[in-house]
Amino acid sequence: MPRATVSVSGATTTVGADGTSTTTVTVRNTGPGLTPALLTDVHLVNKSGTPVLPVRWSDNQVSLWPGESTTLTATYRTADLHGSAPMLRVSGWNTATATVPGNGEVCPRPDGRAGAFPVLLGHPCLTCSHWGANHGEVAIWLHDWG
DSSP, rough: OOOOOOEEEEEEEETTTTTTTEEEEEEOOOOOOTTOOOEEEEEEEEETTTTSOOOESSSSSSSETTTTTEEEEEEEEEGGGGOOOEEEEEEEETEEEEEEEEESOOOTTTTTTOOOOOOSSSOOOOEHHHHHHHHSSSSEOOOOOO
C-alpha cells in the first residue's frame, strides 16, 4: 500500500487547580490520491522521547481518508512531563513516524519568511535541521508555503 502524508499540530492548556494539562491534536491526511492514513496513532512524550503516562486520550488509532482530519485530546498530570514541554509522537501503519511539539511551538521556517506552516509526516521535500538538532527527530515540511 502507498504511504500516506499526514499533517499534525498541537496546542496545550494547563488547568491550575487540579494540576492537569490538556493537549489538543489535529491530524489531517494531506496526501493526494485515494490513499487513506491507516491506524494513525499519537503518543504524548517528553523532550527525551519517554512516554508520559498515564494519559487519557479521546480516541486512538484513527484512519483518515485524503482531506479528512480529526481532533484528539489528551488529558494528563502536568507534573508527569517532569519540566519538559509536551511532544507528540505520531505514527501509523502507512505513515512516517515523527515527533512534533505539542504546545503550539513551531520550527523556524527554512525559507526565512514569517509565519508557521504545517509539519507533514512522510513528505519527501525538505527537512529542517532545527528539529534534528534539538529534538532527535526529523520533521518533514511542506514545500509549497504559499
